[in-house]
Amino acid sequence: MIISMKRNSSREEIEAVRQRIEDFGYKIHQIQGEERVVIAAVGVGDVTPCLEALEMMPQVEQAVRISAPYKFVSKEFRKEPTRIPIKSFEIGGDEFVVMAGPCSVESESQIMQSAEAVAAAGGKVLRGGAFKPRTSPYDFQGLAEEGLKLLRKAGDATGLAIITEVMSDGDVPLVAEYADILQIGARNMQNFALLKSLGKAGRPIMLKRGLSSTIKELLMSAEYVVAHGNSDVMLCERGIRTFETITRNTCDIVAVPVLREMTHLPVILDPSHATGKRSLVPPLAKAGVAIGADGLIMETHPCPEKAWSDGAQSLDLQQFGKLMRELQPFIGLWGEQRKGG
Numbered sequence: 001m002i003i004s005m006k007r008n009s010s011r012e013e014i015e016a017v018r019q020r021i022e023d024f025g026y027k028i029h030q031i032q033g034e035e036r037v038v039i040a041a042v043g044v045g046d047v048t049p050c051l052e053a054l055e056m057m058p059q060v061e062q063a064v065r066i067s068a069p070y071k072f073v074s075k076e077f078r079k080e081p082t083r084i085p086i087k088s089f090e091i092g093g094d095e096f097v098v099m100a101g102p103c104s105v106e107s108e109s110q111i112m113q114s115a116e117a118v119a120a121a122g123g124k125v126l127r128g129g130a131f132k133p134r135t136s137p138y139d140f141q142g143l144a145e146e147g148l149k150l151l152r153k154a155g156d157a158t159g160l161a162i163i164t165e166v167m168s169d170g171d172v173p174l175v176a177e178y179a180d181i182l183q184i185g186a187r188n189m190q191n192f193a194l195l196k197s198l199g200k201a202g203r204p205i206m207l208k209r210g211l212s213s214t215i216k217e218l219l220m221s222a223e224y225v226v227a228h229g230n231s232d233v234m235l236c237e238r239g240i241r242t243f244e245t246i247t248r249n250t251c252d253i254v255a256v257p258v259l260r261e262m263t264h265l266p267v268i269l270d271p272s273h274a275t276g277k278r279s280l281v282p283p284l285a286k287a288g289v290a291i292g293a294d295g296l297i298m299e300t301h302p303c304p305e306k307a308w309s310d311g312a313q314s315l316d317l318q319q320f321g322k323l324m325r326e327l328q329p330f331i332g333l334w335g336e337q338r339k340g341g
């Protein structure tokens, strides 16, 4: 059950509702939203008697039964799509949003050139990793705070918002100081300490699907963030590990409409990590628009052959510009579809 309190409910009124819920044997999880307190009540058995009792309490705005284990992120809880404001635009609204940039921030000129190309092509968000989750401990691990500074500088110079990965709960305050969106990488999708700490990060989150995670597990991870106080969460399909080895991962493209049926959170597709191969990024990017994602995140680099990470899947800046032009008719149709609901 989710119980929304009326605006400006007093501490005593909230306590009375909590007490009533506990009398019925449910566990409580309370969220202090911007306008009102929302309480998730979790437990077993028929919730009808409790719901009826709560609905009679004057300070309760609404009490709804939600059977899914992911509650706040479910369509049952909220029908309208979540729109996440970032600078002067929204993710999850009427605009298709492209995020792009290098896998890792390497140098000022590399990130600046990338930012200029992304902005010129109509992208809205600059990506670039400063804390890199690398399979080998001997691979480049990222420039850390120096990388965040360069990314922020490039974002400010071009008017782009910036997204970058945060790998541990201890780094959240530092990364949140610089970034407009915090990325949680596939390898950390179930780092529950990190997910909990994002509740108070004060920044929107992009949560990437784990390498071997189901859609339900992805939603449960998003639920952690929302239940800890941050409802600005977008999800990212970036391919999953299967028996197929021709592509780096197997893109679960149908996850996009599946997620749109199951949750009100925006869904982003990452055709770069999903394929691992530059030539496959444009067709998959087009499929992502056509299938109704809210946006794309892609890797692009001024000189992919020399990239310190993920060069094989990075488009060079000309290829990125060309892809953005090719995406325009798809984005036009996407807009018409969105208007039509």
Ligand code: PEP
Pocket (backbone or CB within 6 Å): 103, 129, 133, 184, 185, 186, 187, 208, 238, 273
């Ligand atoms: C990345 O975006 O560079 C990255 C490491 O992605 P993922 O977590 O999806 O592997």
Ligand code: MN
Pocket (backbone or CB within 6 Å): 103, 104, 273, 299, 309, 310
């Ligand atoms: Mn990468």
